[in-house]
Amino acid sequence: MGEDPVSTAASGAAKGTQTLLRGLDVLRLVSEGVSDAGSIGRALGVPRSTAHRLLSSLVSAGYLHHVPQAGYLLGPQLIFLGQRAAEQRPVRSLAEPVLRELAGITGDTVHLGIPDGAEVLYLDKIEGTRGLEMRSRPGQRMPLALTGLGKAMMLAMPEDRWEPLYRAAAEIQARHPGRVPPRPWPDFRADLEEGRARGFCFDLEENEYGIRCVGAPVRDLSGKVAAGLSVASAVPFMPETRLAELGPVVAAHAAEISRRLGGRSE
Amino acid sequence: MGEDPVSTAASGAAKGTQTLLRGLDVLRLVSEGVSDAGSIGRALGVPRSTAHRLLSSLVSAGYLHHVPQAGYLLGPQLIFLGQRAAEQRPVRSLAEPVLRELAGITGDTVHLGIPDGAEVLYLDKIEGTRGLEMRSRPGQRMPLALTGLGKAMMLAMPEDRWEPLYRAAAEIQARHPGRVPPRPWPDFRADLEEGRARGFCFDLEENEYGIRCVGAPVRDLSGKVAAGLSVASAVPFMPETRLAELGPVVAAHAAEISRRLGGRSE
DNA sequence: TTATACCGTCCCATATAGTGGGACATATGG
DNA sequence: CCATATGTCCCACTATATGGGACGGTATAA
Numbered sequence: 001m002g003e004d005p006v007s008t009a010a011s012g013a014a015k016g017t018q019t020l021l022r023g024l025d026v027l028r029l030v031s032e033g034v035s036d037a038g039s040i041g042r043a044l045g046v047p048r049s050t051a052h053r054l055l056s057s058l059v060s061a062g063y064l065h066h067v068p069q070a071g072y073l074l075g076p077q078l079i080f081l082g083q084r085a086a087e088q089r090p091v092r093s094l095a096e097p098v099l100r101e102l103a104g105i106t107g108d109t110v111h112l113g114i115p116d117g118a119e120v121l122y123l124d125k126i127e128g129t130r131g132l133e134m135r136s137r138p139g140q141r142m143p144l145a146l147t148g149l150g151k152a153m154m155l156a157m158p159e160d161r162w163e164p165l166y167r168a169a170a171e172i173q174a175r176h177p178g179r180v181p182p183r184p185w186p187d188f189r190a191d192l193e194e195g196r197a198r199g200f201c202f203d204l205e206e207n208e209y210g211i212r213c214v215g216a217p218v219r220d221l222s223g224k225v226a227a228g229l230s231v232a233s234a235v236p237f238m239p240e241t242r243l244a245e246l247g248p249v250v251a252a253h254a255a256e257i258s259r260r261l262g263g264r265s266e
Numbered sequence: 267m268g269e270d271p272v273s274t275a276a277s278g279a280a281k282g283t284q285t286l287l288r289g290l291d292v293l294r295l296v297s298e299g300v301s302d303a304g305s306i307g308r309a310l311g312v313p314r315s316t317a318h319r320l321l322s323s324l325v326s327a328g329y330l331h332h333v334p335q336a337g338y339l340l341g342p343q344l345i346f347l348g349q350r351a352a353e354q355r356p357v358r359s360l361a362e363p364v365l366r367e368l369a370g371i372t373g374d375t376v377h378l379g380i381p382d383g384a385e386v387l388y389l390d391k392i393e394g395t396r397g398l399e400m401r402s403r404p405g406q407r408m409p410l411a412l413t414g415l416g417k418a419m420m421l422a423m424p425e426d427r428w429e430p431l432y433r434a435a436a437e438i439q440a441r442h443p444g445r446v447p448p449r450p451w452p453d454f455r456a457d458l459e460e461g462r463a464r465g466f467c468f469d470l471e472e473n474e475y476g477i478r479c480v481g482a483p484v485r486d487l488s489g490k491v492a493a494g495l496s497v498a499s500a501v502p503f504m505p506e507t508r509l510a511e512l513g514p515v516v517a518a519h520a521a522e523i524s525r526r527l528g529g530r531s532e
Numbered sequence: 533t534t535a536t537a538c539c540g541t542c543c544c545a546t547a548t549a550g551t552g553g554g555a556c557a558t559a560t561g562g
Numbered sequence: 563c564c565a566t567a568t569g570t571c572c573c574a575c576t577a578t579a580t581g582g583g584a585c586g587g588t589a590t591a592a
Binding site: 017019020021022023024027028031053054056057058061063073074075076077078079080081082083084085086088089116121123137138139140141 | 283285286287288289290293294297319320322323324327329339340341342343344345346347348349350351352354355382387389403404405406407
């Protein structure tokens with residue numbers, strides 16, 4: 001049938017193992033709240049019969065949970081694997097206590113991410129105590145140039161990578177009509193250069209209206225960028241003066257994580 | 267070929283969809299640190315060729331990450347789904363702020379779990395500030411009768427379920443030589459009865475040497491058990507006097523979660 | 533209340549889709 | 563330097579997933 005071009009986003013014909021990929025797509029659908037065999041079959045373009053078989057297998061393996069007259073939910077095995085996946089990135093475990101301390105000091109939401117191609121991959125998120133909720137989640141991806149976190153990492157990259165990353169981001173943003181358009185390249189570049197000089201950068205509602213943040217890069221012992229760190233909050237909590245005093249604090253915590261990365265490798 | 271009987275443990279012939287189940291087994295193996303196609307094929311009883319095809323598919327779907335000359339790691343998609351899986355349990359989101367407060371007050375590690383058959387499923391864990399690390403993880407399972415958290419939930423169950431749960435736990439424990447053997451049934455039962463009268467229960471190094479904890483059950487609006495809550499720490503931080511004063515605090519927080527469950531259903 | 537639509541579950545003939553043996557290039561270690 | 567091991571690719575074979583359909587139970591509509 002017709003494929004909606006928005007679904008699996010990137011690569012179209014991922015080769016190999018149809019059954020496995022279908023099963024994984026079932027997980028994705030359930031994570032989006034589709035919770036009965038009929039709808040899942042429809043979304044996948046397969047008969048209910050097939051969808052049901054996949055669902056049963058996933059349930060029996062603990063990847064899904066089936067609540068009799070309610071539907072399917074993501075299962076405990078995914079909670080477990082998700083935890084493990086996060087732990088397998090050494091940066092994440094090393095950084096966690098530092099993030100927690102920073103969240104405690106500032107009261108705001110703290111993010112940790114690593115660069116992955118032209119995107120930032122969110123690895124951890126410590127909620128602030130102001131009770132406001134951000135859309136970001138660990139495991140999520142965003143173009144590097146569009147977030148404070150991503151820009152923080154760009155500060156520690158060679159300058160010749162800036163423009164391609166900016167272009168990639170602008171292109172993606174252009175495909176989503178509702179989004180905030182990125183600022184012009186010269187401004188963007190100037191902003192990054194200022195940031196590099198200071199050691200930290202700002203995001204003044206560029207990514208999301210109403211949210212401001214301060215970020216700084218984490219480097220490994222060779223000096224290359226290993227991760228990024230940001231503190232985010234709603235505009236009323238983030239006046240210019242606070243942004244300015246938060247900068248060095250964030251940079252210091254990023255440096256502390258860098259220091260810890262120097263220890264053991266495992 | 268010969269199957270080692272320890273591998274997939276529980277259910278033998280899970281019917282249906284071999285390919286999918288194999289793929290999921292690959293995820294499990296990678297989570298255990300097996301990180302190359304050869305070993306994975308061997309552990310699964312399939313040729314490298316097949317293992318490689320599964321691995322590639324999982325990589326292309328973002329469930330695994332492949333580091334060229336190092337091996338396979340759990341991928342970002344699992345971090346994302348794990349997060350979602352935890353959020354899809356309403357208890358977890360409702361309880362989190364309460365857990366955090368309790369962790370703040372006590373300085374110790376706080377666990378949240380729900381009953382799942384004869385086991386407790388850990389849903390959330392807030393680390394204490396004493397810097398000691400416990401083996402428990404969200405997504406993990408343990409027999410109900412062997413943990414403070416599990417016993418807390420048993421307090422809110424009908425008495426006729428106590429003995430079968432105790433037996434199930436004892437049986438499992440018997441299969442693991444190194445573990446602490448459970449106390450005799452009459453003692454266990456008496457302990458639970460005292461606990462029910464008080465509204466909270468203790469775990470005095472029954473599950474793990476050196477760890478003591480205090481737990482209390484969370485009930486839904488119909489009065490049935492919905493979850494359990496426990497505060498755990500090392501013996502030096504948990505003298506008898508502290509256990510006694512912690513009890514009512516834990517019970518009060520459990521009650522607060524129960525109250526919050528009364529709100530909306532979604 | 534009765535009627536209807538939908539869901540979960542199971543079965544089975546068909547051919548599609550996964551399988552696994554093997555070959556090749558590249559990288560690691562002795 | 564050679565030996566070992568890993569990622570990658572190919573292709574004939576058949577084991578395996580597929581999907582049409584039927585049945586019983588449950589919620590929603592009439």
